[in-house]
Amino acid sequence: MTEPRPQPLVRTSDLSKRYRVGRSPFPAQRRIVHAVEQVSLDIFPGETLGIVGESGCGKSTLGRCLVRLTEITSGVLEFEGRDITNASQRQLRPLRRQMQMVFQDPAASLNPRRRVGDLLADPFRVHEKLSRSEMMDRVEDLLVRVELLPEHAQRFPHEFSGGQRQRIGIARALALKPRLIVADEPVSALDVSIQAQIINLLCDLRDEFSLTYVFIAHDLSVVRQFSSRVAVMYMGSIVETGPVDAVFSAPRHHYTAALRSAVPVPDVDNRPGQRIVLKGDLPSPLDPPSGCRFHTRCVAATSVCRHERPVLSLVDKAHFVACHHPRGG
Amino acid sequence: MLAALVSRLGQMVLVMFGISVVAFLIFFATPGADPSARIAGRNASQETLAQVRHDFGLDRPLPVQYALMMERLFISRDLTSFVNRGQRVVPTVLEAIPITLSLVLGAAVLWVLGGLIVGVVAGATRGTWLDRTLMILSLIGVSIPVFWLGEVANLVTQSRWHDTWLFSWVPPLGYIAFTEDPWGWFKALVIPWFTLATLYIGLYGRVLRASIIETMQEDFIRTARAKGIGERRVLLHHGLRTSLVAFVTMFGLDFGALVGGGALLTEVVFGLQGVGKLTYGALQTLDLPMILATVIYASFFVVMANFIVDVAFVFIDPRVRDAH
Amino acid sequence: MPTDAPLLVVENLCVSFRTEGGVVPAVSGVSFSVEQREIVGVVGESGSGKSQTLLAILGLINSPNAVVTGSVRFLGKELLGLKRRALDAIRGRQIAMIFQDPMTALTPVHTIGDQIVEQIRAHESVSRSAARKRSVELLDAVGLPSPESAVDRYPHQLSGGMRQRAVIAMALSCNPALLIADEPTTALDVTVQAQILELIGRLRDAFGSAVILVTHDLGVVAEVADRVLVMYAGRVVEEGGKGQLLREPLHPYAWGLFGSIPPMHGPRPARLTAIPGSPPKLSQMPHGCAFGPRCTFRHEACAAQPSLGGTGGHRSACFLPQDSRQDLRRTLAGRVEA
Numbered sequence: 001m002t003e004p005r006p007q008p009l010v011r012t013s014d015l016s017k018r019y020r021v022g023r024s025p026f027p028a029q030r031r032i033v034h035a036v037e038q039v040s041l042d043i044f045p046g047e048t049l050g051i052v053g054e055s056g057c058g059k060s061t062l063g064r065c066l067v068r069l070t071e072i073t074s075g076v077l078e079f080e081g082r083d084i085t086n087a088s089q090r091q092l093r094p095l096r097r098q099m100q101m102v103f104q105d106p107a108a109s110l111n112p113r114r115r116v117g118d119l120l121a122d123p124f125r126v127h128e129k130l131s132r133s134e135m136m137d138r139v140e141d142l143l144v145r146v147e148l149l150p151e152h153a154q155r156f157p158h159e160f161s162g163g164q165r166q167r168i169g170i171a172r173a174l175a176l177k178p179r180l181i182v183a184d185e186p187v188s189a190l191d192v193s194i195q196a197q198i199i200n201l202l203c204d205l206r207d208e209f210s211l212t213y214v215f216i217a218h219d220l221s222v223v224r225q226f227s228s229r230v231a232v233m234y235m236g237s238i239v240e241t242g243p244v245d246a247v248f249s250a251p252r253h254h255y256t257a258a259l260r261s262a263v264p265v266p267d268v269d270n271r272p273g274q275r276i277v278l279k280g281d282l283p284s285p286l287d288p289p290s291g292c293r294f295h296t297r298c299v300a301a302t303s304v305c306r307h308e309r310p311v312l313s314l315v316d317k318a319h320f321v322a323c324h325h326p327r328g329g
Numbered sequence: 330m331l332a333a334l335v336s337r338l339g340q341m342v343l344v345m346f347g348i349s350v351v352a353f354l355i356f357f358a359t360p361g362a363d364p365s366a367r368i369a370g371r372n373a374s375q376e377t378l379a380q381v382r383h384d385f386g387l388d389r390p391l392p393v394q395y396a397l398m399m400e401r402l403f404i405s406r407d408l409t410s411f412v413n414r415g416q417r418v419v420p421t422v423l424e425a426i427p428i429t430l431s432l433v434l435g436a437a438v439l440w441v442l443g444g445l446i447v448g449v450v451a452g453a454t455r456g457t458w459l460d461r462t463l464m465i466l467s468l469i470g471v472s473i474p475v476f477w478l479g480e481v482a483n484l485v486t487q488s489r490w491h492d493t494w495l496f497s498w499v500p501p502l503g504y505i506a507f508t509e510d511p512w513g514w515f516k517a518l519v520i521p522w523f524t525l526a527t528l529y530i531g532l533y534g535r536v537l538r539a540s541i542i543e544t545m546q547e548d549f550i551r552t553a554r555a556k557g558i559g560e561r562r563v564l565l566h567h568g569l570r571t572s573l574v575a576f577v578t579m580f581g582l583d584f585g586a587l588v589g590g591g592a593l594l595t596e597v598v599f600g601l602q603g604v605g606k607l608t609y610g611a612l613q614t615l616d617l618p619m620i621l622a623t624v625i626y627a628s629f630f631v632v633m634a635n636f637i638v639d640v641a642f643v644f645i646d647p648r649v650r651d652a653h
Numbered sequence: 654m655p656t657d658a659p660l661l662v663v664e665n666l667c668v669s670f671r672t673e674g675g676v677v678p679a680v681s682g683v684s685f686s687v688e689q690r691e692i693v694g695v696v697g698e699s700g701s702g703k704s705q706t707l708l709a710i711l712g713l714i715n716s717p718n719a720v721v722t723g724s725v726r727f728l729g730k731e732l733l734g735l736k737r738r739a740l741d742a743i744r745g746r747q748i749a750m751i752f753q754d755p756m757t758a759l760t761p762v763h764t765i766g767d768q769i770v771e772q773i774r775a776h777e778s779v780s781r782s783a784a785r786k787r788s789v790e791l792l793d794a795v796g797l798p799s800p801e802s803a804v805d806r807y808p809h810q811l812s813g814g815m816r817q818r819a820v821i822a823m824a825l826s827c828n829p830a831l832l833i834a835d836e837p838t839t840a841l842d843v844t845v846q847a848q849i850l851e852l853i854g855r856l857r858d859a860f861g862s863a864v865i866l867v868t869h870d871l872g873v874v875a876e877v878a879d880r881v882l883v884m885y886a887g888r889v890v891e892e893g894g895k896g897q898l899l900r901e902p903l904h905p906y907a908w909g910l911f912g913s914i915p916p917m918h919g920p921r922p923a924r925l926t927a928i929p930g931s932p933p934k935l936s937q938m939p940h941g942c943a944f945g946p947r948c949t950f951r952h953e954a955c956a957a958q959p960s961l962g963g964t965g966g967h968r969s970a971c972f973l974p975q976d977s978r979q980d981l982r983r984t985l986a987g988r989v990e991a
Contacts, residue, residue: 054842055842164931191698193698193927193931195913196915196926196927197928199925199927200927225916225922248917261847262843262844277851456717549759551715552760554715555744556775557744557772559738566763567763570760647810648807
């Protein structure tokens with residue numbers, strides 16, 4: 001690690017997010033869910049960090065924390081070197097241009113009674129003082145950029161298909177030329193053929209606007225295609241992170257290996273090796289296992305796994321794993 | 330579960346306390362609502378007023394007055410009416426309760442059965458003439474004012490056709506205690522029951538129909554059909570059973586409100602001296618102790634009904650059971 | 654009945670819906686057959702008519718505006734137009750169905766056990782306790798942990814994967830000859846999906862049931878199916894053995910579908926071979942080949958409706974010359990790389 005590293009765009013250290021569930025008047029009955037536990041990440045300009053994991057692993061919550069759409073319980077979040085862990089909404093406002101989010105279901109975030117042109121003009125109204133004609137020009141440019149037509153500005157969200165609505169969602173995120181886009185399952189509600197179109201579009205935009213992406217998805221093949229680095233989450237923590245090829249071709253964490261082998265591949269000749277089928281279900285997040293959260297389902301678990309929480313440690317070039325008994329490289 | 334029960338009971342007590350305080354303040358502490366002036370009658374002299382104030386404890390601070398009134402209502406139970414001197418409030422209310430309960434219970438049986446039948450039949454035959462007929466009938470039922478329906482029933486059964494074989498069995502207006510004459514009790518109440526139930530059969534039928542139609546679109550209904558268990562069982566065992574939540578909620582609230590005095594119009598029309606009529610009379614004469622007693626009584630039933638609905642949910646919907 | 658006769662023969666099945674804008678076709682002339690113990694994968698995107706095809710087989714399309722024509726023969730017996738009572742004797746007993754979303758597929762107010770017992774007792778005259786005992790065995794067979802207590806649980810008390818196991822246990826309760834599974838793993842996480850797919854494969858061996866597995870995921874098909882149908886806009890556009898179809902797909906739509914899936918190993922392509930445009934709306938179906946407007950190789954012949962043709966059980970509905978298909982497919986992939 002001698003090469004000079006640029007300053008990270010986003011840096012988190014020990015970032016945690018806890019929810020309280022239940023509203024019992026007795027404190028003993030209130031229970032805490034650790035949605036995100038002590039996540040430390042550096043996200044460098046121009047890279048695409050994929051975050052994978054199964055439902056309930058905390059990946060979406062982490063994404064929302066990164067752009068401060070939700071309060072952070074503890075830890076530190078820095079954006080361009082500035083601590084914004086506890087920044088107020090007013091302090092965050094100028095930063096909002098720099099960090100945007102794309103959601104799984106764009107329809108839910110588009111007001112059905114407003115024309116797409118008006119929706120896309122909103123960011124300009126809030127952040128820039130532009131004449132009406134300038135604004136409409138910018139909106140049309142945006143629509144063209146996401147491969148829609150300028151005349152689509154006059155239509156309402158429900159007149160578009162799912163793929164087109166996601167393009168509108170992307171256009172809106174793109175409007176103010178942000179540095180960071182957090183995309184939370186942006187293609188998982190779409191049909192396969194449309195999914196590919198959107199992935200291609202996101203790739204083009206990354207090159208054109210030199211964007212930094214955090215790409216959250218449960219679909220490993222999509223993450224592999226799109227990301228340069230990947231972080232695997234299990235029960236709120238990152239269990240493995242590293243370059244995509246290294247993590248997917250030689251996973252060091254047993255959970256990553258199981259996840260990797262579970263992906264069905266449309267190929268009869270090139271079957272992946274032995275399928276690792278995990279035993280049992282995800283433990284309840286209200287009552288997480290002691291030590292390594294994965295020890296209840298892990299083939300390599302020993303007594304140390306039950307008592308001691310493993311920390312992320314370097315196993316290879318930029319490849320970290322949180323495991324007491326990592327798999328061979 | 331026990332903790333939930335205890336906290337619910339605590340809530341009930343709190344709500345009833347709040348209601349009694351508000352009712353007390355409305356009648357005793359609103360500017361211009363000097364109860365002593367009303368008790369003493371018109372043109373009473375200042376001395377009489379002062380005497381009345383002292384007699385009734387109205388010259389004491391408000392919290393003390395409230396406490397005194399509650400003490401006389403609940404503990405010594407000797408609170409007397411301001412209007413009918415010497416009439417004790419608590420026994421009067423207790424006498425009225427069986428009458429209201431008889432009326433509302435009987436009507437409730439009718440409207441639950443009627444509502445279930447109308448809702449299930451209309452929901453199952455959605456879009457057919459039978460469904461449309463039932464919905465028009467229930468809309469009529471919902472729209473007819475209960476006092477008008479009651480008066481028409483009285484007109485028909487008490488005078489016009491009273492002497493025919495059809496309605497000669499109908500006793501004169503009024504209540505007959507169940508303990509004295511069960512058959513007479515039934516005869517005296519059967520027409521009020523139908524009158525009161527008409528509105529609710531229409532209302533419940535329509536709500537249940539909508540709820541069943543919605544439920545029958547659910548995925549689990551398709552699963553049930555794919556099991557090959559017959560449409561009747563799909564409808565009753567899966568569709569109706571899951572649709573009961575809205576029905577039970579409404580029933581609890583309506584039942585509580587009616588027992589609490591909401592059946593006033595029916596009671597007046599059929600000459601039943603129930604709680605509704607008692608409240609109505611007390612309000613007309615501004616008989617404050619009586620009002621307070623009936624309001625607290627009513628709040629007890631409304632809160633109680635809510636509580637019972639919540640408990641019923643635990644049996645109807647297992648998802649609620651685990652939420653506790 | 655000879656055992657080598659097909660279990661299910663679907664011929665020219667059409668499903669359409671009357672709407673305000675006229676009659677909308679959802680399934681147009683689908684024909685296929687399922688052999689005993691065979692797992693047939695049906696692949697297609699939303700609106701391809703794959704789910705409607707399955708529902709039509711069991712008479713589960715409940716809309717009063719639906720029109721279903723054609724023929725569905727199960728062990729030689731015509732199912733379309735069967736009276737409800739006769740249909741109920743087959744549903745759940747000889748043909749069972751598993752639905753996509755295990756969260757909503759079970760009645761929330763009854764226990765898992767009650768729902769399985771209900772199905773057993775609808776078809777067999779066994780006592781309640783015997784049916785319950787069998788429910789426990791079934792739950793055990795599908796890998797539900799501690800089945801004795803799970804049998805008394807309500808659906809919401811189980812996780813998605815466990816619920817889907819319970820649904821499968823229920824579907825298997827009367828030992829059906831045919832199991833129809835509509836996207837059984839789509840709502841589940843990959844590791845759970847792997848468990849369920851393994852289970853379905855194991856059950857074919859243990860119970861001898863044939864399976865129709867509908868999915869949008871070619872990977873799932875590759876995992877478990879013997880034979881594959883690809884559907885697009887209400888028609889079967891390609892049909893073949895799993896090996897044939899995955900190695901050398903014949904239809905340009907299938908090419909696009911394969912190109913759209915990012916590979917899990919080997920080099921990552923710079924761009925995916927996405928299919929341009931979006932599937933046609935059912936109400937605005939193009940004339941001729943429905944895939945024409947999105948197809949790179951569209952030519953004059955495509956103005957007509959192609960029919961399934963080909964040899965060796967591998968057939969496709971496309972006018973392109975058979976012998977040049979694989980070359981054309983390579984040009985498509987090459988065009989993207991360039």
